[in-house]
Structure formats: structure tokens, C-alpha cells
Amino acid sequence: MTENVALDRRTFADKPTLAKELAEAVADHIRNAIETRGSAAIAVSGGSTPARFFQFLGKTKDIDWSKVIVTLVDERWVDDTSNRSNALLVNERMLQGPAATARFFPLYSGGDEPDADAVAKTNTLLAELPEQFAAVVLGMGSDGHTASFFPGGDTLAEALSAEGPTLAIHAPGAGEPRITFTLPRLLRTDGLYLHIEGEEKADVLDTALGDGPVEDMPIRAVLRSGHAVTVYWCP
Numbered sequence: 323m324t325e326n327v328a329l330d331r332r333t334f335a336d337k338p339t340l341a342k343e344l345a346e347a348v349a350d351h352i353r354n355a356i357e358t359r360g361s362a363a364i365a366v367s368g369g370s371t372p373a374r375f376f377q378f379l380g381k382t383k384d385i386d387w388s389k390v391i392v393t394l395v396d397e398r399w400v401d402d403t404s405n406r407s408n409a410l411l412v413n414e415r416m417l418q419g420p421a422a423t424a425r426f427f428p429l430y431s432g433g434d435e436p437d438a439d440a441v442a443k444t445n446t447l448l449a450e451l452p453e454q455f456a457a458v459v460l461g462m463g464s465d466g467h468t469a470s471f472f473p474g475g476d477t478l479a480e481a482l483s484a485e486g487p488t489l490a491i492h493a494p495g496a497g498e499p500r501i502t503f504t505l506p507r508l509l510r511t512d513g514l515y516l517h518i519e520g521e522e523k524a525d526v527l528d529t530a531l532g533d534g535p536v537e538d539m540p541i542r543a544v545l546r547s548g549h550a551v552t553v554y555w556c557p
């Protein structure tokens with residue numbers, strides 16, 4: 323097992339404070355990437371946790387948002403009018419105001435299933451991404467999934483090892499078919515964050531940091547990757 327000696331766990335008093343601090347950290351990465359590489363790309367999670375963080379980040383004024391690409395670490399295979407769509411959340415909560423001039427690269431490319439053609443279409447769009455993300459912000463489910471690396475996922479092993487950039491995955495706990503960036507592609511990032519809230523998820527993280535198979539708690543693949551991970555947590 324690869325021990326992650328580079329785990330930095332930060333605790334915040336409440337959800338608004340965490341969201342503001344995380345937005346400032348990601349904004350720093352964006353500004354640095356624009357300064358050093360001319361543009362910045364970030365990949366963010368969906369679900370319910372990041373909404374407040376998206377609002378703070380999207381309101382950041384001292385970023386040239388026209389040089390920023392925003393994408394998702396994973397997506398449910400639903401169109402962007404569905405309340406299950408991670409893209410809808412990003413559009414409604416982040417890509418308003420100052421951030422409205424950012425480019426958004428969706429992972430959902432149409433149809434009922436993320437079949438080979440649909441994933442190829444998404445991957446063609448993603449070929450425009452810079453080699454390195456400025457920041458990747460992961461979430462985590464109470465089953466230990468992150469991105470769409472779900473326990474029991476039919477392509478989990480490939481998702482954790484392939485170059486990608488994305489692939490389709492189906493899992494009993496996933497709700498819908500999913501598309502996810504692969505772990506190797508997500509690890510090509512300046513900053514890697516795990517944003518979790520509440521005692522239950524802190525306990526899940528503690529369990530994940532113990533021994534046990536990656537297949538049971540795929541977040542372990544991130545924690546054991548050797549990449550520095552900064553955990554943002556609040557009660």
C-alpha cells in the first residue's frame with residue numbers, strides 16, 4: 323500500500339467559511355496557471371456539497387475568466403435540464419456574474435447511454451484541455467466513492483488506471499450511467515482538493531485512511547496516489 327504522507331486536513335468552523343476559503347485557494351491556482359501558462363482549467367465535482375463553493379468562486383472578480391475552462395470530474399448521464407445534472411449545478415451556481423465568460427466543457431454529450439460514440443465525442447472536446455489542471459476539487463459519497471469511482475463499478479479498475487481522459491461507468495449505487503475522468507488524468511493537476519462536510523463523511527475518510535481494498539472504498543486510490551491532497555472539512 324502506498325502511504326499518503328502528503329495529506330493536509332483542514333477544518334473550518336462552518337460551511338460558508340469553508341466555501342469562501344476553498345474558493346480563494348482555487349482562485350489562486352487559476353491566477354497562477356494563467357500567469358505561468360496563459361490559461362487555466364479546473365475540474366469540479368457535482369452532487370450537493372459544492373453549491374456554496376461554486377457561488378463564491380464564480381463571484382471572484384480578479385480573474386480573467388475568458389482564459390478559464392471549467393469542467394466536471396464526473397457526470398450523471400442526464401441532460402443539462404435534469405436536476406440530477408452536475409452541469410446544471412455548475413451553470414446555475416458558478417458560471418454567472420464574473421465567471422460567465424469562462425468556457426464550460428460538459429461531459430454529457432447526448433443520448434440515453436454513454437456508449438462508445440458518446441464517450442468518444444466527449445473525449446474529442448476534452449482534447450482541447452491543457453495538459454495540466456490548475457485545480458481539481460473532488461467530493462466523496464458516504465460509500466467512499468469519489469468522482470464516479472463507485473464500489474462495484476463495471477469499469478472501476480480501468481477508471482483508476484487508464485489515461486482516459488474519460489470513460490463510462492455503471493454501478494449499483496450510482497443512480498444513472500455515469501461518465502468520469504480517469505484518476506491518472508485527474509492527478510495531472512497543480513492543486514488536488516477533497517471537499518467534504520459533516521461528521522459522517524469525516525468518519526468515512528478516517529475509515530478510508532485505514533487498511534482495506536480500494537475496490538471497497540475507491541477514494542483510497544486518491545489517498546494512496548502519492549499526489550498531495552488537501553482536505554477541506556467542516557461539521
Ligand SMILES: O=C1O[C@H](COP(=O)(O)O)[C@@H](O)[C@H](O)[C@H]1O
Nearest residue numbers: 367368369370371396461462463
Ligand atoms: O454523485 C456524485 O456524488 C459525489 C458526492 O456528492 P454529495 O452530494 O455527497 O456531495 C460527488 O462528488 C460527485 O461529483 C457526484 O457525481
